[in-house]
Amino acid sequence: MKILVVNAGSSSLKYQLIDMKDESVIAKGNCERIGIDGKITHKTFDGRKYEEECSFPTHTEAFEKLVEVMTKSDAAVISDMSEIAAVGHRIVQGAEVFTETTLVTDEVIDKIDELRDLAPVHNHAHALALRACKKVVPASTPQAVVFDTAFHQTMPPKAFMFGMPYEAYEKFHVRKYGFHGTSHRYVSMKLGEVKNADLKDLKIVSCHLGNGSSITAIDGGKSVDTSMGFTPLDGIIMGTRSGSVDPSAVEFVQEKMGFTPAQMSDYLNKQSGFLGLSGKFSDNRDITSAASGGDPRSQLVSEMLAYEIKKYIGSYAAVMNGLDAVIFTGGIGENAPEVRKAVCENMDVLGIKLDESVNAGLRGELAKISAADSKAEVWVIPTNEELLIARDTLKITGLDKQLAK
Numbered sequence: 001m002k003i004l005v006v007n008a009g010s011s012s013l014k015y016q017l018i019d020m021k022d023e024s025v026i027a028k029g030n031c032e033r034i035g036i037d038g039k040i041t042h043k044t045f046d047g048r049k050y051e052e053e054c055s056f057p058t059h060t061e062a063f064e065k066l067v068e069v070m071t072k073s074d075a076a077v078i079s080d081m082s083e084i085a086a087v088g089h090r091i092v093q094g095a096e097v098f099t100e101t102t103l104v105t106d107e108v109i110d111k112i113d114e115l116r117d118l119a120p121v122h123n124h125a126h127a128l129a130l131r132a133c134k135k136v137v138p139a140s141t142p143q144a145v146v147f148d149t150a151f152h153q154t155m156p157p158k159a160f161m162f163g164m165p166y167e168a169y170e171k172f173h174v175r176k177y178g179f180h181g182t183s184h185r186y187v188s189m190k191l192g193e194v195k196n197a198d199l200k201d202l203k204i205v206s207c208h209l210g211n212g213s214s215i216t217a218i219d220g221g222k223s224v225d226t227s228m229g230f231t232p233l234d235g236i237i238m239g240t241r242s243g244s245v246d247p248s249a250v251e252f253v254q255e256k257m258g259f260t261p262a263q264m265s266d267y268l269n270k271q272s273g274f275l276g277l278s279g280k281f282s283d284n285r286d287i288t289s290a291a292s293g294g295d296p297r298s299q300l301v302s303e304m305l306a307y308e309i310k311k312y313i314g315s316y317a318a319v320m321n322g323l324d325a326v327i328f329t330g331g332i333g334e335n336a337p338e339v340r341k342a343v344c345e346n347m348d349v350l351g352i353k354l355d356e357s358v359n360a361g362l363r364g365e366l367a368k369i370s371a372a373d374s375k376a377e378v379w380v381i382p383t384n385e386e387l388l389i390a391r392d393t394l395k396i397t398g399l400d401k402q403l404a405k
Contacts, residue, residue: 009122
């Protein structure tokens, strides 16, 4: 039983085809530069590759090429789209409208599009992709949408409300939504699985660290607070995003620079974070290399990153009144032992101790990296959002019952 997982952006369409019998990836790829010119890259489980420069005026043409490559190219993996049992889509913003995985209907697509003011870069693109997918996938093939924000809908009002007049929430839905929910949900579930423990008994801080980063307090399997807020700009410093900044500082800089609101948003989202502070690099690998070579501004970035992550771990341990485990995931979390070490140093108050020998050599693998006498465990758990989307899709469509037969 095969499920196609789709992650559509404004100018891209990433996908994976997963065999749910053993949860293996049959093929994956990306349709890039939609609306500009176009390119598809496609790889199969047995090592075949397909690349082509092509025209993608809209997401519809991208889906049509995806179907062609999967069914007719030298890297084909199925003979017909009817072999795909269901399609699961990642959606960034579900607001308070969508609190769980939902089957796709025209009304659902329209509602996702209506939420585009809350995620202008993402939600309209998701809606375009959903409509395009309906044109190329058989009408009998069920489709589901899985929301990044859904996992965080368990946050209490004291965690998600801002200290603005209440009318901002009532009229404009301004509140903390949180993101990376699918990743945080996957790694916390994986931790329960590898520990053979009930998530209801665990207090976890999950650190999804990458070009975009968020940290989540997970108490009893539920998100109770998270670092990203109304948008993914909030929280810790990231590749090009500023993270949390005093709103008055934003107003001050905007006035001094003569920026429009759109230019200020670009300044905070695309010119800040690692890039803005270092003046050179948005990738943590470059930051780490430059810092080790003595570059003071890159050293500052590394110190700020570890410091801010520490603050969230400490505050979330206080919120949950305890801490059983810290999880590192995402591109940086999984592959940057120096970041993990810097975060976990001098955390004696929480009983955190790293096994330095395990941590130093670990990249991209699941492992416990805390010392035997560490009161709180520390884990590296590679995330797999696509697999969780596929699992959700399998369940909501009822195909899990067929698979179990």
